[in-house]
Amino acid sequence: MSEPRYSIGIDLGTTHCALSYVDFAGSDGEKTTQDVLPITQLTAPATIDDLPLLPSFLYLPHPSELAPFDLGLPWTGGRDFAVGEMARSRGAGTPIRLVSSAKSWLCHPGVDRRAAILPNDAPPEVTRVSPLETSIRYLTHLREAWDHGHPDAPFSEQEITVTIPASFDPAARELTAEAAQAAGYAGMTLLEEPQAALYSWIQKTDGQWRKQVRVGDIILVVDVGGGTTDLSLIAVIEREGNLELHRVAVGEHILLGGDNMDLALAHVVARKLAAQGTQPDPWQLRALTYACRAAKETLLTDATADAVPLVVPSRGAKLIGGSIRAELTRDELTQTILQGFFPQVDSAARPVSRARAGLTQLGLPYAQDAAVTRHLAAFLGRQVAALAELEGLQSTQPEGTSFLHPTAMLFNGGVFKSPLLVERILQTLNGWLAAEGAAPARLLEGADLDLAVARGAAYYGYVKRGQGVRIRGGIARAFYIAVESAMPAVPGLEPPIQALCVAPFGMEEGTEAELPTQEFGLVVGEPVHFRFFGSSVRRQDQVGTLLDYWSPEELQELDEIQATLPPEGRSPGEIVAVKLHARVTEAGTLELEAIPRGTGERWKVEFDVRGNANA
Amino acid sequence: MTDSNVSFLGRISLAVGTFFSILGDGEFAARVQRLRSGAPATAAPVATPAPVAAPAPTPAPQPAAPTLKQASPDAALQLLGLLQRDARFIDFVEEDVAGYSDADIGAAARVVHGGCRTVLREHFTIRPVREEAEGSRVTLPEGFDATAVRLTGNVVGKAPFTGSLSHRGWRVEDVRLPKLAASHDASVIAAAEVEL
Secondary structure (H helix, E strand, C coil), X not given: CCXXXXXXXXXXXXXXXXXXXXXEEEEECCEXXXXXXXXXXXXXXXXXXXECCEECCEECCCCXXXXXXXXXXCCECCCCCEECHHHHHHHHHCHXXXXXXXXXXXCCCCCCCCCCCECCCCCCCCCCECHHHHHHHHHHXXXXXXXXXXXXXXXXXXXXXXEECCCCCHHHHHHHHHHHHHXXXXXXXXXXXXXXXXXXXXXXCCCCHXXXXXXXXXXXXXXXXXXXXXXXXXEEEEECCEEEEEEEEECCCECCCHHHHHXXXXXXXXXXXXXXXXXXXXXXXXXXXXXXXXXXHHHHHCCCCCEEEEEECCCCCCHHHHCEEEEEEHHHHHHHHHHCCCCCCCCCCCCCCCCCCCCCCCCCCCCCCCCHHHHHHHHHHHCCCCCCCCCCCCCCCCCCCCCCCCCEEEEECHHHHCHHHHHHHHHHHHHHHHHCCCCCCEECCCCCCCCHHHHHHHHHHHHCCCCCCCEECCCCCEEEEEEECCCCCCCCCCCCEEEEEEECCCCCCCEECCCCCCCEEEEECCCEEEXXXXXXCCCCCCCCCEECCCCCCCCEEEEEEEECECCCCCCCCXXXXXXXXXXECCCCCEEEEEEECCCCCCEEEEECXXXXXXX | CCCCCCCHHHHHHHHHXXXXXXXXXXXXXXXXXXXXXXXXXXXXXXXXXXXXXXXXXXCCCCCCCCCCCCCCHHHHHHHHHHHHHHHXXXXXXXXXXXXXXXXXXXXXXXXXXXXXXXXXXXXXXXXXXXXXXXXXXXXECCCCCCCCCCCCCCCCCCCCEEEXXXXXXXXXXXXXXXXXXXXXXXXXXXXXXXXX
């Protein structure tokens, strides 16, 4: 493989994908030559256009729905599906053939992510696809679009970075890496989206970032995408006279984003229309959602506007006679968005979780509490001790604080184009800080809200090759497996379990954990399941640490892991003692291996992504 | 002329004007005037796809007769398709507005206006021919581009001409129309929809 010419960054988003690239030859030090690839895609049957974003939608047409060449792309005529803008617009009329939010399904612990389950509500006749396959199709499209535009610099020979939410668990990370592999991304690296946003901010300052942050700064990155909210804390420390960035904590996976806000507004307006005797049908409700998005943006950017008129065009050709008129007022917006999604709560507030009502549907596990500020309060509260282990920062937080005090904030995601929302979060956070006598947090400005993640990913691929500052931090969780405790069993109770740490917090890419002393008996030829846990707060545990007790706040149960020893050289049924060994790959995924005693063998332990009925 | 304060519908007709100026050979000012009187009528040939948008008779009785070029109907049909898809343009123009109140028409005009604007911004880069504010005094040197600037009123004497800018004009700097598969029938600018 020849030396790469470009570092390519790919934002594989819930609602949109983007591709940005840095030209190695045209870049030196912190000055980079960077572009965003206009992505060639179908925008309508037989119509090809180049758009800056690729909507993350997959449409599975009926065989007689389209003419023979309607799905052709400049580089292939052999597709029987569409991704991108055409999929999005076509699917609006036929939702049973539309796959959307595949990324949220990819990390849904309740379903089998390799099984053809999407679209979720499709009739049996529609050939479904798996969340994994959907991601492969988006990634493949991006690779092909690149190769079409750059025949002299094949995609497979470039430095590739794909972004994922910081809150993705090891199984979702591995599935993303697997999808990239299947889409022909050789030697790809994963990068957390909030980190990518910060890289993009650094890149945009052209080296001036050192003047805007100082040692001891704790940067809170709030990234609200179309479908997810992702939180990260990044500390600025000094090492050997240089400023260094250290990612100290990441938030929980919160399925809540800009799309939820638009939908909430559409329902408010639909209720108003229903009160006037007009019941919008599903098609009109979708049109109303688009209209509400535009109205929301107008009201959130223009503080003088009190109401924005909305028009839902009729479906038929009678535009004037059949359209529905409504309006969105500032009161409704304040009530729905500011009170509903960004309420001014105090720092002790926590998200409300309701007991699931009766039968749980096999849908996406959306956040039960829509209040981003409450999730933020919970995150900072949980991470109050995040700096305790970080050299040089132990003393920066005052004694007796109830939450971790950030000193600077970076926003990412389209919803923050509204200065009102930025102001709202900043004000809420600064209120919390003032209550504990701390200085207000500063806003890091100049972020590119739509494309920062792709741009930051491309910039990361560039700094990885030795130019510019890198964010350190390794994995943001410690991982544990459950072992049955030696305590006597009590009839009627589940046998108590202990949690054995197999991978400590902060393991860096390309490193291995030490080998634990504990051994497990694996039955040759039979799969053995282990319950698997992650903790985003236990920074002190080392490999081999055994926990007898933990609070639900501390350890979260993840997908099970599964080990199978192949029967080669052994007799089936034989029990072999193995040790479990963790390593973090260069790509950024966690790998667990079973190492039988006394041999040089290593067997990969798989994450069980087939879904857990209890999840 | 009420160019400085264009109403909603007026802006839509301006969008139409822009549309045709792109199809033709650039005699923009002449076309805007022509369109003001009969825009919808010129859009009608769309129903019969073959000979569309007859080339403008160039009013230039020069010694050698100019070569006329036939505008390709495909780009025109494609633009109509985009305007219909994003702005419901054909629906709006084909509808009889006589029976509706101004408020109803205004509401529909928002859809058309917003959509036309999206189409123009996405697929064209349009800039004023003259950057000066309308109403300001401008001086045209000898040999100015008579296609880009049209003289009106007391047109006497010789260059340099000084006068008041009554319309800034528009010039398309870039056209980015989507590409179409060769086999695609562009004459269907909006497919009929049948809900099952």
